[in-house]
Structure formats: structure tokens, C-alpha cells
Amino acid sequence: xxxxxxxxxxxxxxxxxxxxxxxxxxxxxxxxxxxxxxxxxxxxxxxxxxxxxxxxxxxxxxxxxxxxxxxxxxxxxxxxxxxxxxxxxxxxxxxxxxxxxxxxxxxxxxxxxxxxxxxxxxxxxxxxxxxxxxxxxxxxxxxxxxxxxxxxxxxxxxxxxxxxxxxxxxxxxxxxxxxxxxxxxxxxxxxxxxxxxxxxxxxxxxxxxxxxxxxxxxxxxxxxxxxxxxxxxxxxxxxxxxxxxxxxxxxxxxxxxxxxxxxxxxxxxxxxxxxxxxxxxxxxxxxxxxxxxxxxxxxxxxxxxxxxxxxxxxxxxxxxxxxxxxxxxxxxxxxxxxxx
Numbered sequence: 429x430x431x432x433x434x435x436x437x438x439x440x441x442x443x444x445x446x447x448x449x450x451x452x453x454x455x456x457x458x459x460x461x462x463x464x465x466x467x468x469x470x471x472x473x474x475x476x477x478x479x480x481x482x483x484x485x486x487x488x489x490x491x492x493x494x495x496x497x498x499x500x501x502x503x504x505x506x507x508x509x510x511x512x513x514x515x516x517x518x519x520x521x522x523x524x525x526x527x528x529x530x531x532x533x534x535x536x537x538x539x540x541x542x543x544x545x546x547x548x549x550x551x552x553x554x555x556x557x558x559x560x561x562x563x564x565x566x567x568x569x570x571x572x573x574x575x576x577x578x579x580x581x582x583x584x585x586x587x588x589x590x591x592x593x594x595x596x597x598x599x600x601x602x603x604x605x606x607x608x609x610x611x612x613x614x615x616x617x618x619x620x621x622x623x624x625x626x627x628x629x630x631x632x633x634x635x636x637x638x639x640x641x642x643x644x645x646x647x648x649x650x651x652x653x654x655x656x657x658x659x660x661x662x663x664x665x666x667x668x669x670x671x672x673x674x675x676x677x678x679x680x681x682x683x684x685x686x687x688x689x690x691x692x693x694x695x696x697x698x699x700x701x702x703x704x705x706x707x708x709x710x711x712x713x714x715x716x717x718x719x720x721x722x723x724x725x726x727x728x729x730x731x732x733x734x735x736x737x738x739x740x741x742x743x744x745x746x747x748x749x750x751x752x753x754x755x756x757x758x759x760x761x762x763x764x765x766x767x768x
Contacts, residue, residue, distance in 0.1 A: 435717040437651050441658070443492070445719045451488050451513075451650065452714055453728060455707045458484040458509035460732050461518060462681070464740065465525055465540075469685045473744065474525050478541045480506030482680035483613050485706025486647035487583075488513045490611060490675075493657035494581055500549045500567045502560040502582040505541030506613065506679075510583065515548045518735050522743035529749040535756075536749045558588040561597035561610065568606035568670075579607040579664045581657075586674075587618025589631045598672065602638035605669035609660045612672070613647065615679035620692040632674035640670045647675030648706035651713075677706065 438448040462481050469477045480487070483506055491513030494501075503510050508521065520532050524543075527536040533544040533552060544552030551567070553560050564582035571578050588594060589612055601608050612631045616623045635642025641663065645656045653675055660671035678701035682689040689698075714720035756763035 435713055437713075438717070441651060441655055443651075443654070445717075447492065448714060448717070449719060451492055452707075452710055452720070453732075454488045454491075454513045455484045455509055455650075455710060456728060457512055457518065457732050457735075458488070459707055460729070460736060461508055461512075461521060464736050465522075466681070466685065468525070468740070474540070475527075476540060476685055477525065478505050478684045479679075479681035480508050482678050482701070482705060483507075483615055483647070484509035485650040485710055486611075486613060486653045486675040486677055489650040489653035490581070490583075490657045493654045494661060495578065498549075498578045499661075500551060500564070500571075500578065500580040502551045502553065502564045502567075502580065503543050504553065504557070504560065504583045504585065504588070504613070505539075505543075506585075506615075507543065507583055511543050511545070511548075511550060514550065516543070516545055516550070518739040519742055520545070522739040523746060526743040526746065527748065528743055528746040529753070530746055535753065558584055558591040558593040560584065561588075561594050562600070564608050564610070565597040565601045565606060568601065568608035568664075569604060572604070572606055577665055579609055579661050581609045581611070583611045583613055585618060586612055586614040586616075586623060586631055587621065587626055588612075589634065590626060595634075598634070598638040598640075598670070601670040602635075602640045605640075605667065607664035608670045609657060609664060610670065610672045611657070612674045614674050614676050616677075617679055617683065617689075617693070619683045619687070620689075622692070630674060632672055635670075635672035638670075640672065641668075642672040642674070644674045644676060647677030648704050648709055650706060650710045678704070680705065 462479050465477045468474045487507050487509035491510050496514045501514055523531040524533050525540040529536055533542060542553050543550050551563060560582050564580040567580040614631060618626055630644055632642035632644040643656055645652050656673055680702055
């Protein structure tokens with residue numbers, strides 16, 4: 429009896445077995461962080477959380493396709509899998525949700541999910557959605573003017589693609605053929621508004637009007653996302669300009685801890701989409717590839733849980749910002765050189 433053919437898509441794409449395992453580890457870390465923070469909010473330990481459950485596979489895969497030593501990143505507020513993959517730690521994310529002084533994103537000033545990390549080239553976002561798109565385009569323009577071989581990578585939801593910032597950014601990027609990758613994480617809902625009430629067509633098709641490539645990809649297929657982003661980066665560096673990627677996925681959790689999602693969708697719909705969860709699909713792929721097992725799964729979960737416990741304790745006990753720090757960063761040179 430012949431042995432079943434071993435899956436090898438990741439190797440064909442230039443990913444080693446360890447790469448694939450590390451990608452999955454990041455997906456699980458992001459998922460377990462999300463689940464832990466939801467519990468912390470319900471327990472009254474933190475005030476608010478915006479979840480990214482159901483979107484981790486595409487986020488992690490995109491990060492792996494980029495140059496994590498040179499590129500610039502402008503993630504949106506659900507991108508826990510992405511920021512962990514480019515170098516943020518669970519401790520840093522916990523410091524943010526607890527709004528502590530050591531929070532690298534803003535020193536406890538921003539809402540959770542407003543990522544920022546200067547050393548990792550994660551550019552701070554703001555609460556109005558889609559403002560990160562023109563920022564990413566500006567960074568790409570600067571890189572082109574300086575002759576630097578890098579790209580800027582920006583994410584947003586499909587609801588954000590209806591905002592003026594998106595269209596202005598795309599138009600400018602298309603005119604100047606800038607090295608920017610725009611990835612829409614189409615999770616089917618803009619808060620409570622379903623996608624059929626938001627869009628008359630595909631987000632990816634909007635790229636045609638601005639003169640560059642637009643592609644739709646299965647956001648639950650990590651390797652498909654990896655390949656799409658990798659090829660987009662290669663085009664950008666060769667001078668072919670931007671790419672708009674529409675990664676199709678589903679938000680499995682409520683919009684935020686302030687949201688009752690069953691007021692606008694059914695439990696059956698959520699469970700139907702849970703069966704297509706990209707994290708679970710990638711785990712199955714690793715097992716079929718012969719490089720993962722349930723024992724390894726248990727060991728990984730134990731390691732992440734230990735790291736999560738340490739990060740939670742540290743952030744909970746860390747000091748809050750001082751009252752006088754409220755006045756820092758108003759003018760140049762008015763704050764300490766180190767920290768916030």
C-alpha cells in the first residue's frame with residue numbers, strides 16, 4: 429500500500445518546515461491573546477477590546493511575505509497576528525490593553541489596537557478609520573524618492589475602503605507607481621453592516637480605476653495570502669507600483685466588547701464560518717504535511733499560556749502613566765528621550 433502524498437505547498441513557495449511551524453505558532457499566539465483579553469475585559473480588569481478572531485491566518489501570512497527588517501507597517505486595529513509576527517511581544521500588547529506607561533504604542537494614551545512601535549517600523553494609527561492609507565502612501569513616496577528598496581504595507585477593513593482616505597491614497601499611489609501594498613481584510617461586517625449593504629462590487633476591482641493591480645484571495649488560506657503578498661512586494665520593488673489585495677475572511681467574534689453581534693447576524697451563520705477558520709485549516713495542513721502533531725499542539729499551547737500568564741501579571745502590576753506625562757509630546761523636545 430502506497431503512502432499518502434505529503435503536502436508541500438509551503439516548500440514550493442520557499443518556506444521551510446520551520447517557517448510553516450513558526451507561522452502557526454504566531455497564529456495560535458494571536459488567537460490565545462485575543463481570548464485572554466476578552467476574559468480580562470469581562471472580568472473588569474481592562475476597559476475595552478477589539479477582537480481579530482478569524483483573521484489571524486491572513487495577518488501572519490502577510491507578515492511572513494514581507495521584509496521584517498526593512499519594510500514599514502501600518503496595521504489596523506485587529507492585526508494582533510500581524511504585529512506579533514513582525515516582532516511585538518505578548519508583554520507589549522498586554523501593556524497596551526492595560527494602558528500602562530511602558531506601552532510602546534503610546535505610553536497608555538491610545539485605545540487598545542492602536543499599534544505603534546518605532547523600532548519595528550510599526551506606524552502609530554489613529555481612531556478615525558483609513559487614515560493609515562495615505563500615511564502608507566507617503567512612506568512609499570519617501571522610499572521611492574530616497575531610492576530605498578522597501579515597501580510600506582497597510583491593512584484596513586472593507587468598510588474602510590468606502591472612505592475618502594482610501595481613494596485619495598490609491599489615486600496618489602497609482603499616479604506615482606509607489607511601492608505600497610494595500611491589504612483589505614474583508615471580514616464581511618463593518619460593525620453591524622453586512623458586506624452586501626456596503627459594496628456594490630469587489631474591493632479589489634477598485635484598483636483598476638487607479639491603474640494598478642487588484643487581487644482577491646482566500647484569507648483563510650494562509651499560503652495563498654503569503655504568495656499573493658510576496659508577489660506584490662516583488663512587483664513593488666521592481667518599479668511596477670502598488671497592489672490592492674482583498675483577503676476574504678470572516679469576523680468570528682463581535683465587533684468589540686461593546687457589541688452584541690447576534691443583534692445583526694445569527695449564531696448559525698457564525699458557526700458555519702467557524703468551520704472555515706484559517707487557523708484550524710493551517711493546523712490541518714501542517715498535520716497532513718507530517719510536520720505537526722496533537723502532542724506538539726499541546727506543548728505549544730502550554731508554552732503560549734505560560735508566556736501569556738507572565739505578560740498578564742507584568743502588565744497588571746506595571747505602573748500607570750504619571751499625570752504630568754499627559755503634557756508630553758505636545759512640542760518637540762518636551763518629553764524624556766527614553767520611553768513615554
